[in-house]
Amino acid sequence: MTAIVQFENVGLRYGFGAETLSDLSFSLEQGSFYFLTGASGAGKTSLLKLLYLSQRPSRGAIHLFGTDIVTMARTRLPGFRRRIGVVFQDFRLVPHLSAYDNVALPLRIAGVSDAQLKMPVDEMLHWVGLTDRANALPATLSGGEQQRVAIARAVIGRPELLVADEPTGNVDMEMASRLITLFEALNKLGTTIVVATHDFNLLGKVANARMMRLDAGRLVDPTGALRYPPRTAPAPDAPRW
């Protein structure tokens, strides 16, 4: 399997403060499913920001889709971002757009016409159980509904890498299971999934998922399996859920 993401001695600091992330070295294999865990403040969201190109690292090297994105020109980033789906912890829906238009946004940005995007958007809204709320503005949706819109928006473009920050934090168990099933289905189609979560119930729901754990900004990787993943199949002693 090829590595879709490679971190080498990556560090991140905001301003002149202490490093939020230190010495991160790992690879994410294409088509794999990862859970990212860690205590609050461990740096999960910061790591995800590096993955979805919202931040550049203070040091180290990051290769995404085989390309060095640390020194990459800013003008080339949009092309890479279109290959990444993101579920933000705070949803970040566009407040004046309906649920339908929020879900359709990545397709519009990618140049899909209104006629062509109707069917996939309707299907996606149906999948997350929001067909009857398609015309609702985010302010009128519950937290769980907003989260489902955010997830639908993240996956509708069938990204190569899906990064989700606490995607089931505001939904009930049944909806959480549905969403994880959706992520698994995407994963089977080849999308690499990284889900940051505090919910340990989720960890056992995905077969072959691997766990990454952050502790005070450092990756806990005692076996080295994250840094040097086996080329064909996960090592027997690699953490698996």
Next chain:
Amino acid sequence: MVGAPAIDRAITAGSANDRLLPQGRLAGPMPWIVAIMIFLTVLACAAGIALGEGAATMRDAVTNRLTVQVTEADAARRDALTNRIRASVVRLPGVAAVRVAPRAELARQLEPWLGGDAAAAEIPIPALIDVDLSDGGAAADRARDAIVRAVAPITPDARVEPHATFIAPVIALVRTVGWIALAIVGLMAVATCCVVVLAARGSHATHRGTIEIMHMLGATDGQVMRLFQRRLTRDISFGAAVGLLAAVAVILSVGRSLGLLAGDLMGSIGLPWWGWVVMPALPLLFIAVAWVAARITLHSALNRSL
């Protein structure tokens, strides 16, 4: 794979993408500020052009004219001197026409000060000989000198007065006011640019969240910029149209009032045909300048994010 131009068209065209930024743009003050500025700018421009045209008309009208004034108390001798001067001057090179102002015309002009019996009374009113020169510039100067030389031997009391001498301060004043008006046009253009820059910055700050989301979803700076620019251009165009129409209405109204004034000074002030071309072009120029200012401002603001 969809090509970049197609993507840009998709994101910046069509009603669905209009919704990416909140609606209700005309509720904001920007179009109305632009309307007021364009209104004042077009008025200043029209004033500048009209005054410049008026100054040129006045200058053309008086540059080639002069008056010989014969100040002789004795009426018979004055008439004789006038005839001699007229006969002498009319033969000089560069003189197109010579006309002795009739006594009745002089009396009519003096009537408000001297009363209706001015001509009949024994008041020594000078005789006036109006001379039109055929050429302007250096030829006019030469003709004027020749007239002075021709008149002096006939009577040393006659005075040769070029009209340009006494109208020159008025022309200079009118021309100065015209330049001031055009300078105001320049200042208004700068102020309009500043307003657009502030509006673009404000709009960028207001929609920062939406811009960040669009960036994270893969939108390019060009796509984001075009959304804002289209909005700003629409607002500015609306303001410019309102301002231009209001200014044209005022100009037509003032022009009609000026037309009713019979005075030479006011009568010479008017807009030439090309003034009516410049005025609608001015808002278009402002829109273009504002478009560039907005683009530079937004580009700079977007460049500060990743």
